Amino acid sequence: MDELSDKPFSDLAGFLRSCNVTPTAQRIQIARILFAKNAHYSAEDLYIAVNTTEPRVSKATVYNTLGAFVREGLIKEVLVDSSKVFYDSNTTPHQHLYDLDTGEIQDIGPDQITLQQLPMLPAGKCLDSVEVVVKVRKQ
Amino acid sequence: MDELSDKPFSDLAGFLRSCNVTPTAQRIQIARILFAKNAHYSAEDLYIAVNTTEPRVSKATVYNTLGAFVREGLIKEVLVDSSKVFYDSNTTPHQHLYDLDTGEIQDIGPDQITLQQLPMLPAGKCLDSVEVVVKVRKQ
DNA sequence: CTAACTGCAAACGTTTTGCAACTTT
DNA sequence: AAAGTTGCAAAACGTTTGCAGTTAG
Numbered sequence: 278m279d280e281l282s283d284k285p286f287s288d289l290a291g292f293l294r295s296c297n298v299t300p301t302a303q304r305i306q307i308a309r310i311l312f313a314k315n316a317h318y319s320a321e322d323l324y325i326a327v328n329t330t331e332p333r334v335s336k337a338t339v340y341n342t343l344g345a346f347v348r349e350g351l352i353k354e355v356l357v358d359s360s361k362v363f364y365d366s367n368t369t370p371h372q373h374l375y376d377l378d379t380g381e382i383q384d385i386g387p388d389q390i391t392l393q394q395l396p397m398l399p400a401g402k403c404l405d406s407v408e409v410v411v412k413v414r415k416q
Numbered sequence: 417m418d419e420l421s422d423k424p425f426s427d428l429a430g431f432l433r434s435c436n437v438t439p440t441a442q443r444i445q446i447a448r449i450l451f452a453k454n455a456h457y458s459a460e461d462l463y464i465a466v467n468t469t470e471p472r473v474s475k476a477t478v479y480n481t482l483g484a485f486v487r488e489g490l491i492k493e494v495l496v497d498s499s500k501v502f503y504d505s506n507t508t509p510h511q512h513l514y515d516l517d518t519g520e521i522q523d524i525g526p527d528q529i530t531l532q533q534l535p536m537l538p539a540g541k542c543l544d545s546v547e548v549v550v551k552v553r554k555q
Numbered sequence: 556c557t558a559a560c561t562g563c564a565a566a567c568g569t570t571t572t573g574c575a576a577c578t579t580t
Numbered sequence: 581a582a583a584g585t586t587g588c589a590a591a592a593c594g595t596t597t598g599c600a601g602t603t604a605g
Binding site: 354356358359362374377389390392396398402403404405406407408411412415416 | 493495516533534537538540550552553555
């Protein structure tokens with residue numbers, strides 16, 4: 278499950294270029310962390326993780342880069358907590374389980390949840406995505 | 417669908433009292449707007465709506481009141497947009513359809529969507545809720 | 556009378572922006 | 581060279597908090 282999927286870990290620069298994202302040292306650094314494994318990072322998490330090594334990356338660049346990655350579909354926003362956004366490097370179809378006590382986010386594979394019927398969409402609209410969050414807490 | 421359900425529109429003070437919420441002029445005013453119909457308000461929406469009439473209600477009180485109402489289960493938070501929280505006066509089981517272009521939120525009745533299978537919950541955890549957001553955009 | 560609530564303004568944490576210097580193409 | 585990106589600090593945004601004064605029970 279938490280394996281690296283189709284992200285070219287060896288040629289991140291080329292990968293970013295192929296995604297309409299100009300590769301810079303900072304963006305490659307951020308991509309390296311983001312695509313090392315499937316995980317859910319807040320902007321702050323990434324800001325800290327990225328600054329344990331050179332090159333230094335500013336907060337503005339972390340936000341700009343995450344914005345660019347989301348815009349180009351390299352990562353996805355996860356809305357489970359009202360106080361901050363999480364970024365998910367797993368872009369394959371899946372859902373989330375959120376632990377209200379610990380704040381932990383876990384993936385739910387498409388085989389573990391089944392949506393049988395969808396509502397009729399408004400006229401002139403198409404489906405963008407279906408997001409399911411299963412919230413759990415201690416018994 | 418958007419009918420007033422079981423909220424006692426006539427005796428809001430008594431209703432609030434029965435929900436462990438001390439009824440004050442401000443809270444009754446907020447409740448009046450919130451429970452007039454099933455709708456999705458941001459804190460700012462409510463702050464504006466509540467201040468078209470007496471008594472004046474401060475932003476702090478709007479937030480405190482919404483917090484109290486959520487804590488006591490009178491309303492529910494809806495997370496569809498990363499930039500702000502929406503508050504839903506419909507507490508019956510239902511899901512949401514979110515229009516990415518307009519920001520509009522619509523209810524999806526339990527008859528319009530079917531979740532067939534849920535993942536196994538972590539040990540020692542119980543289900544709190546399952547939130548589904550169907551996101552649509554223009555074709 | 557006491558506990559709870561209110562308004563205000565200040566503080567908070569997250570995210571965005573303006574701009575001059577610097578890379579990428 | 582032109583276009584795009586970076587860092588910094590400042591600003592903006594939604595939301596929370598501290599506190600003196602007010603209201604509910």
